[in-house]
Amino acid sequence: xxxxxxxxxxxxxxxxxxxxxxxxxxxxxxxxxxxxxxxxxxxxxxxxxxxxxxxxxxxxxxxxxxxxxxxxxxxxxxxxxxxxxxxxxxxxxxxxxxxxxxxxxxxxxxxxxxx
Amino acid sequence: xxxxxxxxxxxxxxxxxxxxxxxxxxxxxxxxxxxxxxxxxxxxxxxxxxxxxxxxxxxxxxxxxxxxxxxxxxxxxxxxxxxxxxxxxxxxxxxxxxxxxxxxxxxxxxxx
Numbered sequence: 345x346x347x348x349x350x351x352x353x354x355x356x357x358x359x360x361x362x363x364x365x366x367x368x369x370x371x372x373x374x375x376x377x378x379x380x381x382x383x384x385x386x387x388x389x390x391x392x393x394x395x396x397x398x399x400x401x402x403x404x405x406x407x408x409x410x411x412x413x414x415x416x417x418x419x420x421x422x423x424x425x426x427x428x429x430x431x432x433x434x435x436x437x438x439x440x441x442x443x444x445x446x447x448x449x450x451x452x453x454x455x456x457x458x459x
Numbered sequence: 460x461x462x463x464x465x466x467x468x469x470x471x472x473x474x475x476x477x478x479x480x481x482x483x484x485x486x487x488x489x490x491x492x493x494x495x496x497x498x499x500x501x502x503x504x505x506x507x508x509x510x511x512x513x514x515x516x517x518x519x520x521x522x523x524x525x526x527x528x529x530x531x532x533x534x535x536x537x538x539x540x541x542x543x544x545x546x547x548x549x550x551x552x553x554x555x556x557x558x559x560x561x562x563x564x565x566x567x568x569x570x571x
Contacts (some may be wrong), residue, residue, distance in 0.1 A: 377559075447504070
């Protein structure tokens with residue numbers, strides 16, 4: 345079965361610190377897409393970053409970057425210089441041909457940025 | 460603004476009633492997805508349409524149905540509503556299967 349595991353239900357850091365959210369997944373596929381979505385208190389789902397499994401280079405989007413370890417099936421999200429507006433639920437997800445390209449979601453990590 | 464528009468934003472209705480949620484995808488996106496998110500839960504995939512045809516079905520109840528129209532907007536119909544149907548319903552669109560999804564702001568449904 346294809347699964348996504350986010351082992352940290354909740355994290356909190358001080359503003360301006362760097363924080364890393366962990367995500368592991370399980371699939372027998374070789375080609376797939378990985379995502380991090382953010383859901384702030386407004387409840388809107390916002391795409392943070394996307395990684396294609398065939399690309400070795402880690403994706404980066406401003407203060408957000410990933411550490412993609414394909415062999416370990418790990419896809420962690422690093423947020424640098426964290427800001428109060430980063431407070432949100434963060435969901436890791438992936439899709440594969442085997443999942444009919446439907447997103448398989450993790451349970452989420454609640455991130456709180458403290459002033 | 461993701462470009463995906465959902466209406467209404469909030470809906471309060473009684474048990475046993477029927478409601479229709481509407482979604483307009485981003486311009487040019489052919490795929491529309493519907494998700495349900497109960498309080499403090501993850502997203503549950505309901506159904507996907509691609510260019511007017513049903514592409515994939517998830518954990519969608521028989522009381523729920525959806526369709527995508529020729530202009531690509533989609534509607535999710537929920538009938539015989541129960542208290543447990545109270546949730547945030549998201550619509551998302553993507554240009555093609557396998558691409559990232561852009562989500563609308565959701566419709567918050569409260570069944571009383």
